[in-house]
Amino acid sequence: MPELADVEVARRRLESWLAGTTITRARSADARILRPGSPAAFSRALAGRSVREVSRRGKWLRLLLSDGARMFSHLGMTGWWVQRECGSPKERSERGRIDVERRGRCVSVRYLDSRRFGRLVVSKEDIPEWLALGPDPLGDGVEPDQLAKRLGRNRRPIKSALMDQAVLAGVGNILATEALFRARIDPRSPSGALSRADIGTLVRALRATIERDLARKTSSGPSERGCEDEADGDFLVYGRQGAPCPRCGRPLDRVVLGGRGTTFCGHCQILRTRKRSSATEHGNSATARIPRAR
Numbered sequence: 001m002p003e004l005a006d007v008e009v010a011r012r013r014l015e016s017w018l019a020g021t022t023i024t025r026a027r028s029a030d031a032r033i034l035r036p037g038s039p040a041a042f043s044r045a046l047a048g049r050s051v052r053e054v055s056r057r058g059k060w061l062r063l064l065l066s067d068g069a070r071m072f073s074h075l076g077m078t079g080w081w082v083q084r085e086c087g088s089p090k091e092r093s094e095r096g097r098i099d100v101e102r103r104g105r106c107v108s109v110r111y112l113d114s115r116r117f118g119r120l121v122v123s124k125e126d127i128p129e130w131l132a133l134g135p136d137p138l139g140d141g142v143e144p145d146q147l148a149k150r151l152g153r154n155r156r157p158i159k160s161a162l163m164d165q166a167v168l169a170g171v172g173n174i175l176a177t178e179a180l181f182r183a184r185i186d187p188r189s190p191s192g193a194l195s196r197a198d199i200g201t202l203v204r205a206l207r208a209t210i211e212r213d214l215a216r217k218t219s220s221g222p223s224e225r226g227c228e229d230e231a232d233g234d235f236l237v238y239g240r241q242g243a244p245c246p247r248c249g250r251p252l253d254r255v256v257l258g259g260r261g262t263t264f265c266g267h268c269q270i271l272r273t274r275k276r277s278s279a280t281e282h283g284n285s286a287t288a289r290i291p292r293a294r
């Protein structure tokens, strides 16, 4: 599944292929990908317009067109954009194409998506899914004070809160798992129990994880498949339950939070407990550790 860094790589590719060009023809016949739009509306909204800007928030991509309309793209689980010659044949997983004129040559930018969980949405204005997104950790930067406010004082596990797109845009399972390991915070900790220092550490851990991921994906060159499952060796803890913790060597644990498998080290990652409440409020207080002094 594409993570934030994959979507940023897709944005950079689309920008280099499309920004400043004029769309000669656009086509998609996939009603599921286009929902709630139609093939005719898709072609009509894009053809003849030029592309002013390609932007991203979280896992959504947005093409801003010369008449002010927009095309939004979400990669779902297996979506990816590629560039082809205009005459090249349709591929099996091709769900849409945008042909443009670039330096006198016809270039075809195609949307591939084998499992069809992705979306292509044309609209005269920003769509609710885009407007509901919280700050993007890469594009907007995230201030610890701002994140503390968004997390509030609630009991939701920090891992689930981080993956809420209204809290932070674009944080998926891999990014949340890896950043919490880097920050030494137990993913089950209630988000309201994190101190300002914890939140500062977590923001730095998120940035470090995204930047590492982006550097790796950028240096590996233009890939045809942006979102293949990566080898275990690429992650500190994600998907490595039972393997030795890279920090202390003890076997990594796994817990399910918000329906998602979460790997963590029960020794290195400290469970925070609510600051104001009594210990009896927590069924699992026996397993809680005292946060280390800073």
Ligand SMILES: [Zn+2]
Pocket: 245, 246, 247, 248, 249, 250, 265, 266, 267, 268, 269
């Ligand atoms: Zn450990």
